[in-house]
Amino acid sequence: MRDRWRAIRMLARMAFATDPWRTLGLLLEPLGQLTPPIIAVCLKVMTDGVLHHDPVSVVVGAAGIAGARALWFVGAWTGSWLRVRLMEEVGFAFDREIATLTASIPGLDHQERADYQDRLELLRQSQGLLGYSVNSLIYTVNIVVSGLATLVTLAVLSPWLLLLVLFVLPSIPIAAAHQRWSRAAEERSAAPARLARHLRGLTTDRDAGMELRVFGLRREILARFRTAWTDSMRARLTTERRAAVLANVRDLIFAVGFGGAILLALWRAAAGHGTIGEVVITVYRCQRMQAAVMSPIQAVAALGSVLRAADRMLWLREYAGSVAARGSGSGPAPERIRDGIAFERVSFRYPGTEAWALRDVSLHIPAGTVVALVGENGAGKTTLVKLLCRMYEPTKGRILVDGVDLAGIDVHQWRQRLSAAFQDFARLEFTAHHTVGLGDLSRLDDVQAVGSALDRAGASDVLPHLPDGADTRLGSSWDNGVELSTGQWQKLALGRALMRERPLLVFFDEPTASLDAQTEHGLFERYAATARSGSDRGMVTVLVSHRFSTVRTADLIVVVDDGEISEVGSHEELLARTGPYAELYDLQARSYR
Numbered sequence: 069m070r071d072r073w074r075a076i077r078m079l080a081r082m083a084f085a086t087d088p089w090r091t092l093g094l095l096l097e098p099l100g101q102l103t104p105p106i107i108a109v110c111l112k113v114m115t116d117g118v119l120h121h122d123p124v125s126v127v128v129g130a131a132g133i134a135g136a137r138a139l140w141f142v143g144a145w146t147g148s149w150l151r152v153r154l155m156e157e158v159g160f161a162f163d164r165e166i167a168t169l170t171a172s173i174p175g176l177d178h179q180e181r182a183d184y185q186d187r188l189e190l191l192r193q194s195q196g197l198l199g200y201s202v203n204s205l206i207y208t209v210n211i212v213v214s215g216l217a218t219l220v221t222l223a224v225l226s227p228w229l230l231l232l233v234l235f236v237l238p239s240i241p242i243a244a245a246h247q248r249w250s251r252a253a254e255e256r257s258a259a260p261a262r263l264a265r266h267l268r269g270l271t272t273d274r275d276a277g278m279e280l281r282v283f284g285l286r287r288e289i290l291a292r293f294r295t296a297w298t299d300s301m302r303a304r305l306t307t308e309r310r311a312a313v314l315a316n317v318r319d320l321i322f323a324v325g326f327g328g329a330i331l332l333a334l335w336r337a338a339a340g341h342g343t344i345g346e347v348v349i350t351v352y353r354c355q356r357m358q359a360a361v362m363s364p365i366q367a368v369a370a371l372g373s374v375l376r377a378a379d380r381m382l383w384l385r386e387y388a389g390s391v392a393a394r395g396s397g398s399g400p401a402p403e404r405i406r407d408g409i410a411f412e413r414v415s416f417r418y419p420g421t422e423a424w425a426l427r428d429v430s431l432h433i434p435a436g437t438v439v440a441l442v443g444e445n446g447a448g449k450t451t452l453v454k455l456l457c458r459m460y461e462p463t464k465g466r467i468l469v470d471g472v473d474l475a476g477i478d479v480h481q482w483r484q485r486l487s488a489a490f491q492d493f494a495r496l497e498f499t500a501h502h503t504v505g506l507g508d509l510s511r512l513d514d515v516q517a518v519g520s521a522l523d524r525a526g527a528s529d530v531l532p533h534l535p536d537g538a539d540t541r542l543g544s545s546w547d548n549g550v551e552l553s554t555g556q557w558q559k560l561a562l563g564r565a566l567m568r569e570r571p572l573l574v575f576f577d578e579p580t581a582s583l584d585a586q587t588e589h590g591l592f593e594r595y596a597a598t599a600r601s602g603s604d605r606g607m608v609t610v611l612v613s614h615r616f617s618t619v620r621t622a623d624l625i626v627v628v629d630d631g632e633i634s635e636v637g638s639h640e641e642l643l644a645r646t647g648p649y650a651e652l653y654d655l656q657a658r659s660y661r
């Protein structure tokens with residue numbers, strides 16, 4: 069119950085923060101629902117006035133009825149007018165908040181962990197309900213107020229009818245059970261629903277499109293989509309079937325009370341204590357009694373799905389808040405690295421997994437060096453990069469920058485000192501100029517800076533080939549958009565990585581996989597030379613590559629093997645050691661020869 073009030077408070081706060089005047093205006097709407105008892109009283113005053121030939125009472129009663137109707141009309145009219153606008157505004161405010169929160173969470177848990185993805189899936193599914201929440205809340209208040217007003221009216225007219233409420237009460241536990249089952253069914257359906265969305269996405273995804281066609285996967289993917297969709301619907305359908313059975317039980321219980329009331333009225337009429345007219349009135353009042361109690365219960369139950377959406381929103385807020393509090397120290401990021409970066413017995417496993425991705429890693433990277441990480445697929449190279457970018461915090465051990473624990477440094481400040489190009493680079497479909505310029509927002513429109521970054525990335529040949537040069541819109545799915553080859557996209561991503569003027573740490577995590585070995589080698593040889601000579605601030609470059617011809621340009625080579633560091637040294641030192649590095653280098657050199 070406390071959770072429900074918390075969710076209601078959150079929704080009301082959001083509506084008030086989004087548009088206080090409209091929200092206050094809407095609160096007047098339920099007042100219109102108080103009109104039935106006012107009209108009943110006024111009707112009585114008017115009827116008594118007619119019977120007792122009292123014109124004042126007739127006029128007061130009639131004026132009261134007209135006033136109450138006007139109140140109802142104004143409430144209903146302004147309510148629906150205000151609600152539509154407020155729904156749009158609140159829906160937009162929630163959309164914006166969800167996007168802001170998911171984008172600003174410093175780590176990657178919510179994008180890489182299945183359980184968090186499931187929660188986000190449910191939030192995504194119920195996103196529309198959040199916009200609708202104002203409508204639901206006001207509707208529920210309206211129905212509850214109107215139900216209470218009707219109950220009071222009926223209690224005044226025939227107090228004994230209140231006994232019938234006992235026959236409607238079983239609706240409450242039945243509605244509560246329905247809500248519990250619905251929540252459980254939604255949670256069970258999250259994973260298959262996400263799978264279904266992924267499979268549907270594959271059928272429209274440009275990158276998957278080629279393979280789907282070459283391997284004739286259309287039928288297979290559609291069959292899997294159907295299975296996932298059926299799985300996601302199964303739990304919900306079972307819940308609805310069980311709820312339908314309970315609804316019948318509920319109606320049966322009420323029918324017993326209702327039948328008893330009618331029989332009583334008939335018996336009284338037969339015994340000469342009442343009239344057939346009273347029997348008809350009893351039937352009518354019993355139905356109103358049922359609606360007066362049942363409708364609020366159903367409205368509150370229907371509000372349940374909105375409140376579950378609000379719960380998920382609260383979870384996202386709390387999660388983002390807790391990550392921000394846990395993940396970010398408040399210390400300033402250094403302006404330069406004097407000594408170097410040290411891994412001190414760092415072990416790491418991805419949240420929600422048992423296997424160690426890194427085990428007891430100790431490593432010193434001196435300031436001003438270019439360091440290369442090599443190792444087999446899955447060895448842990450990218451994980452080391454992710455820890456340095458602070459996408460995750462070490463499970464054990466510490467990373468020190470000039471002796472200062474990285475965890476104590478403000479994560480946003482630290483990220484401003486980084487620059488990176490990844491193998492899974494983002495295809496930012498803007499103008500070619502902005503695609504590169506986004507690497508340094510403060511110089512987004514600086515033509516010279518973009519040109520110089522592209523030069524250093526060996527990518528100055530990309531723009532002249534585009535129809536509108538730097539102003540060409542990228543991405544063929546846009547009007548006049550131009551598609552690039554993977555290598556061209558990758559070159560622009562490299563240019564983006566070289567936009568920041570004074571980074572302290574630059575990552576190249578296999579960003580040149582689409583370039584040939586010689587181009588990659590030439591590029592890094594030039595890059596490493598400028599990085600060393602210009603590195604007055606102790607900038608460290610981390611290069612991940614499977615090409616040993618490139619790796620040999622590094623000052624320090626770190627061989628990662630199954631989450632551990634097996635060798636560290638310069639190219640010459642490692643060759644002289646005739647260990648795993650020398651073996652792999654020789655193998656690759658021979659295959660090139």
Ligand SMILES: Nc1ncnc2c1ncn2[C@@H]1O[C@H](COP(=O)(O)OP(=O)(O)OP(=O)(O)O)[C@@H](O)[C@H]1O
Binds near residue numbers: 445
């Ligand atoms: N998000 C994740 N969640 C759970 N485990 C992960 C995640 N990312 C990587 N791993 C696991 O961590 C280990 C190290 O992966 P990592 O990506 O660091 O390897 P890598 O050396 O960069 O490999 P590659 O050369 O193929 O890019 C692997 O066993 C991988 O399965």
